[in-house]
Amino acid sequence: MISVAFLPLLFPAAPAPGLARSRAWARQYDCERISDEVALQRYPGRVRPSSPEEDPDRTVVICHQRLLSEGLREPRDEAVLRDLRDTADAIAVATEGLRPGLGEVTWLVDVHYPDGEVADKIGFATKNALMKRSLSVSDRVPLLTASDLGVLTRMPPEQAYPKACRRYHDTGSLGDDEVLVAVVQLDVRQTTLLAGICHQGRWGWLP
Amino acid sequence: MAAVTGLLASLWLSAASHAASPVQEAQQAELERVRLQIADQVQLVAFDLVDEMVVSLRDDPVFDKPTPVVLADVTVPVGLGAGMASLVENHLATVLLANPDTHLQLVHCPSCTAVVVHSGPEATVISRGHDQPETLEKLGVGTGQHALFVDVEAEGAFLVLRARLTRLTESQPIVWSHTVATSASTPALLRQPDGLTTASEARAEYLDALRDRGPIAVPLRFAVRTFARPDEGVAAPPFVWLQSGVELGVTDAQAWTSSILVGYSFIPQAYQGIMGQARVHRLLTGRARSHIKPDLYGFVGAAVISVWGPATGAFSSEVLTADEIIAALEEEGPRTSFGTLQVGLDLRVGQRIGLSTFLETIPDYANSPNFGNYVRVGLGFQSLGSEVTFWF
Numbered sequence: 001m002i003s004v005a006f007l008p009l010l011f012p013a014a015p016a017p018g019l020a021r022s023r024a025w026a027r028q029y030d031c032e033r034i035s036d037e038v039a040l041q042r043y044p045g046r047v048r049p050s051s052p053e054e055d056p057d058r059t060v061v062i063c064h065q066r067l068l069s070e071g072l073r074e075p076r077d078e079a080v081l082r083d084l085r086d087t088a089d090a091i092a093v094a095t096e097g098l099r100p101g102l103g104e105v106t107w108l109v110d111v112h113y114p115d116g117e118v119a120d121k122i123g124f125a126t127k128n129a130l131m132k133r134s135l136s137v138s139d140r141v142p143l144l145t146a147s148d149l150g151v152l153t154r155m156p157p158e159q160a161y162p163k164a165c166r167r168y169h170d171t172g173s174l175g176d177d178e179v180l181v182a183v184v185q186l187d188v189r190q191t192t193l194l195a196g197i198c199h200q201g202r203w204g205w206l207p
Numbered sequence: 208m209a210a211v212t213g214l215l216a217s218l219w220l221s222a223a224s225h226a227a228s229p230v231q232e233a234q235q236a237e238l239e240r241v242r243l244q245i246a247d248q249v250q251l252v253a254f255d256l257v258d259e260m261v262v263s264l265r266d267d268p269v270f271d272k273p274t275p276v277v278l279a280d281v282t283v284p285v286g287l288g289a290g291m292a293s294l295v296e297n298h299l300a301t302v303l304l305a306n307p308d309t310h311l312q313l314v315h316c317p318s319c320t321a322v323v324v325h326s327g328p329e330a331t332v333i334s335r336g337h338d339q340p341e342t343l344e345k346l347g348v349g350t351g352q353h354a355l356f357v358d359v360e361a362e363g364a365f366l367v368l369r370a371r372l373t374r375l376t377e378s379q380p381i382v383w384s385h386t387v388a389t390s391a392s393t394p395a396l397l398r399q400p401d402g403l404t405t406a407s408e409a410r411a412e413y414l415d416a417l418r419d420r421g422p423i424a425v426p427l428r429f430a431v432r433t434f435a436r437p438d439e440g441v442a443a444p445p446f447v448w449l450q451s452g453v454e455l456g457v458t459d460a461q462a463w464t465s466s467i468l469v470g471y472s473f474i475p476q477a478y479q480g481i482m483g484q485a486r487v488h489r490l491l492t493g494r495a496r497s498h499i500k501p502d503l504y505g506f507v508g509a510a511v512i513s514v515w516g517p518a519t520g521a522f523s524s525e526v527l528t529a530d531e532i533i534a535a536l537e538e539e540g541p542r543t544s545f546g547t548l549q550v551g552l553d554l555r556v557g558q559r560i561g562l563s564t565f566l567e568t569i570p571d572y573a574n575s576p577n578f579g580n581y582v583r584v585g586l587g588f589q590s591l592g593s594e595v596t597f598w599f
Contacts, residue, residue, distance in 0.1 A: 067248075067361035067364060072286045083362070085362055085365075085388070121282070121285070125386075128384045131371070132386070138379050139371075139381055143332065145330055
């Protein structure tokens, strides 16, 4: 009896890892729990309708295999790209609390990430997330001179970003009616992105 | 000469130090193979997202009149290479050309996508042309054009398409953006470029196609049954059957179906037969019937067959003598009924045409000297059948 009680732990339902499935195999799947009604609507013919005897609040776990298997991209890039939609939406939501005090402004986006290709995608997603909230967004990126960059890149990030913000304002690269959203990776080992905003020479990190 | 030799040696050493080991080369080759496989899988889904984007542009145009737009950049999931980008770009151009109601007129602008260098008193800026509208103006490219950027990215199990339209003026305002995501496990909708529909309409079409004939179909089947030759004696002749009846799908997916058919067989001056048959089919390839690929079903069934005529003498449990065979040919012959159990495979294309084969055991004649066995797996299978089926 005791050994039978342990069977669900040893052989859990897919895609949970167990004796029959490795952790690496389970990591290939993204799963979500949805209501029976939504599951039948989204996956007709593939989800068995519940019978009257079953629990009316039955839920269905839908698992999708990830498009790109492990090893095809840099682990850091994969971690960032996997959550890109949520990250971009979170940044756009975080700006909502600041908007009343900013007035009519145009939003600019700049990304500081080691890989240029991934940086472009982060910028794209952030701009679209801001546009989705009916904000005025520009494709322009404010620039600093080479000498400014030479100084700023030798400073720790906590000091460099406020200084860069000040320089954007002083050089006129960022206008008074413009707000820069900078999406940054402070440490190359991080898989989470931080965002800060620069407006009229003042810098602040978004929550 | 010594300098040249030293240069060659350093080049060789440099090349040798960068040469990949055989293991690394094999890993790279395997990675490339996996990348190609994934790109093949997601390509149709990416096309679907492009179609969906063009549908939204057609239904809700950004511009009131046809407007020149530069296709500035098309990027694909990191790791899947530039080949897929070209395919997506070509598809986007195809559907935009086929849908002039979007009011987007693709124009060629080499300076917009080229890398340009602008050196002024304040700075020297190197970037793509569309990032420096002022420089484009100096190059003679008119301002006020629009640039379309499209990005497709694999985010977990979902493929996400993002697009934006930017006006190429000094402030570079984004005038339109669009984000749409789909799961790669969702079948591609395969819309026609000149008849684009929304995702919900395409889905409704898909479901209609899935349920095109409802749960009941009428098959018309031509079958040939052969009987295994015994070690000694005369074998029963092959039987040709014409069968029809009904087939019932349990769900829209048609993963389980059942059928009941009746049949008739007639060869002049040889034999006649009637039969009734019931089968249960299970889809073996996937969880739902496919509209674009053949489906393989496995089935089990049972049949009751009644035969008569001069050539049906072998349907007996006794050894036939030459006199009995000659006598049977001159008379109508005995009428014999027996039951069978079947197991087989059925390959169907679009639920229109199917080819199947089955093995059949006849319990009444399992020990008959007039029947051999094609296969014996505990149970002997005395009959082998092949069928061609048309569904209506």
